[in-house]
Amino acid sequence: MTGKTVLITGANRSIGYETARQLGRSEYRVWLGSRDAARGRQAAERLREEGYDVRSLPLDVTCDDSVRNAVFAIEKEHGVLDVLINNAGVLGDPPVKPSEQRIDDIRAVYETNVFGPIRVTQAFLSLLKASEDASVIMVSSGLGSLGWLSDPANPFHGINVLGYNSSKTALNAGTVSFAKEFAPLGIRVNAADPGYTATDFNGHTGYRTVEQAAAGIVWLAETDKAGPTGCFFFEQEVVPW
Template identity: 55%
Template sequence: MIQEQTVLITGANKGIGYEAARQLGQQGYYIFLGARQQTNGQQAVEQLQSEGIRAEYVHIDVTDPATIQSAAEQIRQQSGSLDVLINNAGIAMGGNVPSEQSIEEIRSVYEVNVFGTIQVIQAMLPLLKEAPQGRIVNVSSGLGSLAFNSDPAHEHYGANPLGYNSSKTAMNAVTVLFAKEFTDTPLKINSVDPGYTATDLNGNSGPRTVEHSAGTVIGLAVIDENGPSGQFFDETGPIPW
């Protein structure tokens, strides 16, 4: 059985997810690297292993309940518990005009960003409850903040993709409701906005590096028993819903 603290990161074969795996691995965590495609996931695991990080590939497609359940069983057999879950998998599609985005595109975004997150949390909760201090970090976005979306002075006020923005708002609601359920328990659940980061999601146009943004994400993964739960953070601290 694995003796180190463990973390499952979805969508971790590249970008912020991969870098979060690398940084947590450097801190001594055993990495369950979640990815849809085995080739990509295994290559990412081999790269981590070449740096001396203990990691293994977990086949998980957050839109496929069978892979989610098999991932939970793999982790149960390997460690019996899970210390940290980072829901990093996410997609964006469609243009910037809400009235023109198709409902099919919006559904596709919600399947990953919202329903996928819920399914993974529900499947991993028994393992997280077995850990001394389970942690869930939902990788959201400032574009999901209703306060930011309604503030003409905010820097991203003009970013208006209906499916993506509203899916991250819904993800934040998921965070709040699960956190309420586990109030007064060791389990802590938070949302994080890693910031506009250069990744494939945005054509590598963001000004932040994955190294910087991954640090923001894992800051919530390693909070102690006095840390927050049911809140929304970026690199500066708490931000409005």
């Protein structure tokens, strides 16, 4: 057994749920974070029926009180958090031209995709510091890579969604900032691009399976102290910021 404890936000379905399953299979103690408490309980129960050590945790990453309560719950149970996976994310309203996207919609996307991971990471830092081998994983997107988006030869070049794309770019910047601060503490911080995956998020139009998407996140979660920090990965290969 790994003996490690992991928290996954937004994990009651799709990539987060499959990540919980794969880490459960590797005998992690999994806290399944979900904004909808009922759906979170149902998801955790299904995984427990498969034999995994999974418990649900009501967690709205946009709410200070909700995050604070989540910290208290894990602190009371374990006193430590070994792996934090910031997976919760939203797409926003149907894509429109950048010049036409409403500021309120962009702000709502940032609340979940940027401020949420920042809030959660800051709140759980004390429990991460209590671990002998801690890491933080930001579930980003290739659409946050300025290198890819500015390359006319890249398939992502034509996807010009201001709110979502820029939120993932901002999340990547946060990854770098946290990685630099946490390095002396021995806490690794990386970003993972799960790829264009068939989920409810995109109407199941993606070409990748949730199993493939989760595998890259799990790979980062299972790296040890000698593993990378301050990097952005897709399929275990570095992605340009």
